[in-house]
Structure formats: C-alpha cells, structure tokens
Amino acid sequence: MSTLLLPCDGSSDSLVAVRRVTGAVRDGGAHEIHLINVQPRFSAHIAQHVNRATLADFHRDQAERALANAREILDAAGVTYHVHVEVGDTAACIADLARRLQCDRIVLATARKGGLARAISNSLTNRLLEISTVPVEAIAVDHAGVFD
Numbered sequence: 001m002s003t004l005l006l007p008c009d010g011s012s013d014s015l016v017a018v019r020r021v022t023g024a025v026r027d028g029g030a031h032e033i034h035l036i037n038v039q040p041r042f043s044a045h046i047a048q049h050v051n052r053a054t055l056a057d058f059h060r061d062q063a064e065r066a067l068a069n070a071r072e073i074l075d076a077a078g079v080t081y082h083v084h085v086e087v088g089d090t091a092a093c094i095a096d097l098a099r100r101l102q103c104d105r106i107v108l109a110t111a112r113k114g115g116l117a118r119a120i121s122n123s124l125t126n127r128l129l130e131i132s133t134v135p136v137e138a139i140a141v142d143h144a145g146v147f148d
Contacts, residue, residue: 002104003032005134007094007124010037010066013141016109018070020139022077033081035070036097037063038090059087091127098134105135 008014039059063085086093110125
C-alpha cells in the first residue's frame with residue numbers, strides 16, 4: 001500500500017489531483033490518502049490583537065471550506081482518507097507532514113508554464129521539488145499559466 005499526500009487549497013487545479021488519485025484507488029490501487037490544507041499565518045501585528053482561539057477557529061473554518069469539494073469527491077467514491085490542517089509556510093508544512101507520515105509521494109496539480117514563468121515564479125511545485133525529501137508527482141492541468 002502506498003501513502004499519498006494531497007495538498008488541497010480548494011482551487012480547481014487542486015481538485016484535478018484529487019480526482020486522479022480517486023480514479024487510481026477505484027481502479028484497484030491500494031492507497032492511504034492524506035489531504036492537507038495549509039493556512040497562512042497572520043502577521044505578528046495582526047495576531048497580537050486577536051486571541052488564539054479566534055485565530056484557530058478562523059484557520060479551521062477556512063481549511064474546511066478549502067477541503068469541502070475534495071472531501072465530497074473522495075466521499076462519493078468511497079475512498080477513505082485522513083485530513084490535516086496546518087498553519088505556516090505552505091511548502092514547508094507539506095514537506096514536513098509528508099516526511100512525518102512517511103508518504104511515498106506528494107501528488108499535486110500544477111498549471112503548465114513556459115520557461116520564463118518557471119524561472120521567475122515561486123510556485124508551490126517548484127518549492128516542493130527543492131525542499132521535499134519525498135517524491136513529488138506534479139499533474140499538469142489543461143489550461144496554461146502566465147507567461148507561456
């Protein structure tokens with residue numbers, strides 16, 4: 001059985017990866033699926049004026065919204081999965097959780113980009129490829145990105 005980590009921000013691109021993995025599970029692949037949503041930290045200036053419980057509630061609500069469609073897809077397919085919500089730098093949180101869970105790979109969808117865009121962008125895919133100790137599977141979505 002392979003263990004897969006699916007980062008999901010609620011975008012249509014992230015759902016491409018969820019559908020791909022769901023199809024693989026339906027086709028007989030034995031996979032342990034982990035969904036992760038990473039919420040950005042508030043600046044220290046903002047955080048000092050809001051209590052921790054309120055911040056935690058906000059992050060949880062935003063994560064639930066971002067994961068709702070992915071969960072619907074997995075539930076409809078009868079796929080068992082685990083949900084993780086982290087707060088911090090997106091790439092660092094994903095790479096760290098993949099390492100801690102001993103995932104076989106991270107699966108995410110990414111927009112097609114030309115050479116210039118790849119060279120200057122600070123995309124999640126590029127950052128994960130640089131810092132992850134776990135293999136990253138990037139699924140190219142049909143639409144093109146900026147600077148193609």
